Amino acid sequence: MSTAAAVKKPKISVPFDYSKYLRKGKLPHIWCPGCGHGIVLKSLLRAIEKSGLSKDDICMVSGIGCSSRTPGYVDFNTLHTLHGRALSYATGVKLAKPEMKVIVVTGDGDALAIGGNHFIHTCRRNIDMTILVYSNAIYGMTGGQFSPTTPSGSYSTTSRYGNIEPVFDCCELAKASGATFVARGTAYHVQELERIILESLKHKGTSVVEILDSCPVYYGRLNKMKSASQMMELIEKNGTVSVKQVDKLPPEKVQGKLLRGILHKEDRPEYCEEYQKLIDRVSGK
Amino acid sequence: MAEKKKLFMQGNEACAEGALYAGCRFYAGYPITPSTEIAEYLSRTLPRVGGKFIQMEDEIASISAIAGASLAGLKSMTATSGPGFSLKQEGLGYACMAEIPCVIVDVMRGGPSTGYPTGPSQSDVMQAKWGTHGDHPVIAVTPAYVQEILHETVRAFNLSEKYRTPVLILFDEIVGHMREPVMLPEEGELEVIDREKPTCPPEEYLPYDAGYEIPPLAAFGEGYRFHVTGLNHKDDGFPTNDPEMIQEGIKRIIRKIDNNKEDIWKNEEHYIDGAEVVVFAYGSTARSAKYAVRELRKKGVKAGLLRALTLWPFPDEALKDACQKARAVVVPELNLGQIVYEVERLVDCHVEGIYRVDGEPINPMQIMEAMEKYS
Ligand SMILES: Cc1ncc(C[n+]2csc(CCOP(=O)(O)OP(=O)(O)O)c2C)c(N)n1
Numbered sequence: 001m002s003t004a005a006a007v008k009k010p011k012i013s014v015p016f017d018y019s020k021y022l023r024k025g026k027l028p029h030i031w032c033p034g035c036g037h038g039i040v041l042k043s044l045l046r047a048i049e050k051s052g053l054s055k056d057d058i059c060m061v062s063g064i065g066c067s068s069r070t071p072g073y074v075d076f077n078t079l080h081t082l083h084g085r086a087l088s089y090a091t092g093v094k095l096a097k098p099e100m101k102v103i104v105v106t107g108d109g110d111a112l113a114i115g116g117n118h119f120i121h122t123c124r125r126n127i128d129m130t131i132l133v134y135s136n137a138i139y140g141m142t143g144g145q146f147s148p149t150t151p152s153g154s155y156s157t158t159s160r161y162g163n164i165e166p167v168f169d170c171c172e173l174a175k176a177s178g179a180t181f182v183a184r185g186t187a188y189h190v191q192e193l194e195r196i197i198l199e200s201l202k203h204k205g206t207s208v209v210e211i212l213d214s215c216p217v218y219y220g221r222l223n224k225m226k227s228a229s230q231m232m233e234l235i236e237k238n239g240t241v242s243v244k245q246v247d248k249l250p251p252e253k254v255q256g257k258l259l260r261g262i263l264h265k266e267d268r269p270e271y272c273e274e275y276q277k278l279i280d281r282v283s284g285k
Numbered sequence: 286m287a288e289k290k291k292l293f294m295q296g297n298e299a300c301a302e303g304a305l306y307a308g309c310r311f312y313a314g315y316p317i318t319p320s321t322e323i324a325e326y327l328s329r330t331l332p333r334v335g336g337k338f339i340q341m342e343d344e345i346a347s348i349s350a351i352a353g354a355s356l357a358g359l360k361s362m363t364a365t366s367g368p369g370f371s372l373k374q375e376g377l378g379y380a381c382m383a384e385i386p387c388v389i390v391d392v393m394r395g396g397p398s399t400g401y402p403t404g405p406s407q408s409d410v411m412q413a414k415w416g417t418h419g420d421h422p423v424i425a426v427t428p429a430y431v432q433e434i435l436h437e438t439v440r441a442f443n444l445s446e447k448y449r450t451p452v453l454i455l456f457d458e459i460v461g462h463m464r465e466p467v468m469l470p471e472e473g474e475l476e477v478i479d480r481e482k483p484t485c486p487p488e489e490y491l492p493y494d495a496g497y498e499i500p501p502l503a504a505f506g507e508g509y510r511f512h513v514t515g516l517n518h519k520d521d522g523f524p525t526n527d528p529e530m531i532q533e534g535i536k537r538i539i540r541k542i543d544n545n546k547e548d549i550w551k552n553e554e555h556y557i558d559g560a561e562v563v564v565f566a567y568g569s570t571a572r573s574a575k576y577a578v579r580e581l582r583k584k585g586v587k588a589g590l591l592r593a594l595t596l597w598p599f600p601d602e603a604l605k606d607a608c609q610k611a612r613a614v615v616v617p618e619l620n621l622g623q624i625v626y627e628v629e630r631l632v633d634c635h636v637e638g639i640y641r642v643d644g645e646p647i648n649p650m651q652i653m654e655a656m657e658k659y660s
């Protein structure tokens with residue numbers, strides 16, 4: 001990746017000045033107090049700062065949902081599209097301007113339910129873009145219906161007696177579909193998330209980062225979690241194990257937990273580069 | 286001067302040639318009869334001129350991808366037929382709302398549902414107008430000859446670039462698959478319009494500036510860092526809940542087409558002056574109508590044809606003018622009566638529809654018989 005070569009390691013001042021990347025006039029945002037989406041955005045912005053990417057070179061594309069409102073607040077080229085279709089719009093942008101860094105922000109419903117078909121085919125093509133799936137296990141924007149990542153047995157406004165459906169494992173799905181960078185982070189482990197997103201930005205090809213995130217207002221309330229911080233503690237204590245620790249832990253401490261970190265990385269021809277080769281081969285003929 | 290290139294080609298191929306001539310450099314589509322040759326042709330020709338072709342996973346992805354590519358600065362097109370056109374409706378509305386130039390071809394086939402894939406039809410003409418939800422502007426062109434498909438495709442791109450809106454090209458299986466001689470236009474022969482880009486400093490750029498009838502459109506990645514959404518938005522492109530702004534925003538996208546109908550309309554008239562019985566037709570059906578009118582004139586019947594090359598916005602004025610002296614207007618359609626209601630709305634004389642949905646074309650005899658009744 002051309003930008004990877006340009007990655008400098010600027011010292012990030014503490015506290016980090018997010019305002020450089022925010023459209024201040026568009027704040028306050030629509031997210032509820034305690035929502036995880038803002039925490040994820042902060043990790044993303046710090047990762048972007050470290051990546052050395054310029055604001056003009058970034059195109060952020062989203063679908064529809066609370067998470068998909070992110071592009072409205074950030075000072076990049078931004079495209080808020082249709083529910084589930086962000087990856088298709090992003091594919092058009094990327095093919096038209098391959099030199100741009102395309103970042104897709106999408107919810108678990110947006111990416112894996114209505115957008116599921118686009119998700120698997122985008123991964124298959126290995127077109128260069130970073131896909132951040134804000135996975136809060138619920139449809140936040142429409143008021144708390146279950147999504148493809150709502151755990152079995154959980155409550156939502158459309159699973160009042162407990163969800164009887166099994167979940168999608170977003171990362172397994174991405175890997176099986178052909179994504180060449182697959183990782184999982186959380187809205188609790190914010191520094192780790194920043195590092196993961198930075199790596200995903202450096203990767204050439206389709207990179208998928210599933211971010212375990214929280215919707216205290218719907219998922220939390222319906223599942224008897226008392227507060228936003230309690231939800232965060234749950235992510236920390238019960239939900240995940242880092243890939244770095246997994247070999248050192250006894251099986252009972254790993255069972256039923258999701259892995260955090262970079263789960264898969266491979267080099268495979270990237271779609272836009274392959275297309276350019278094709279153009280070079282046939283142009284003028 | 287070099288000899289003009291005369292080729293024998295199919296309507297679908299002529300459409301692809303028209304797109305290339307107009308400067309289309311991005312095509313996204315999903316195969317569907319009877320439109321597939323457009324994709325096949327462009328998959329071969331686009332990369333030769335440095336353009337991009339991508340076969341997407343479905344029609345929704347296709348229309349989304351062309352909107353994305355257009356926002357990043359490329360003239361873009363997709364093509365489909367009935368079932369795919371239904372799937373594209375939400376994306377079409379998005380392009381209307383966000384004012385994204387792009388061209389959508391619908392080579393109409395019999396429906397509803399999977400219907401009659403290899404049979405001609407004109408049953409998507411109302412879907413073209415009302416298929417996507419919400420009030421929105423529509424431009425649809427309806428060529429009837431292979432050569433004309435090429436020219437009208439160029440015109441469709443020009444209108445979409447000029448008015449910053451999606452433009453539909455509607456033709457049917459008959460002309461899509463018909464082969465006729467086509468003269469390829471030379472460079473500079475046909476007008477090619479490119480969208481207006483902003484010249485102001487990026488900090489001052491308003492992508493939906495109501496001060497313009499058609500606001501200039503920047504491309505992503507060229508320093509303007511603007512925001513695009515399908516939500517009702519203000520002139521800066523960001524969402525709004527302000528009732529006045531919501532209403533004004535929708536009215537503006539409709540007004541930009543309404544105020545420029547004279548420029549968008551295109552009709553062909555045949556023996557229309559003083560015609561006592563008029564046939565109003567579009568697309569391949571108009572070919573039979575033209576033949577019918579010629580034959581009737583030979584018999585001394587004062588018959589005339591008004592053929593719409595722009596079906597939407599509907600040619601109100603031309604139709605009213607054409608029917609000034611008419612006792613009746615006949616409307617042949619390869620559907621069970623869609624445009625006929627637009628005609629009824631506008632004229633005082635008798636209106637008779639001729640319909641067919643059996644997969645066969647409407648022949649000149651049918652039209653002659655209907656028209657002769659009013660002679
Ligand atoms: C075609 C379509 N269907 C349904 C909706 C309604 N809708 C809006 S957002 C949403 C779910 C969003 O959930 P998710 O993607 O998980 O994002 P979150 O709000 O939780 O961040 C739905 C169903 C829509 N906007 N468009």
Ligand code: SF4
Pocket residue numbers: 030031032034035036037066067136140141214215216217218
């Ligand atoms: S509804 Fe849930 S996901 Fe949406 S902003 Fe509120 S807390 Fe966040």
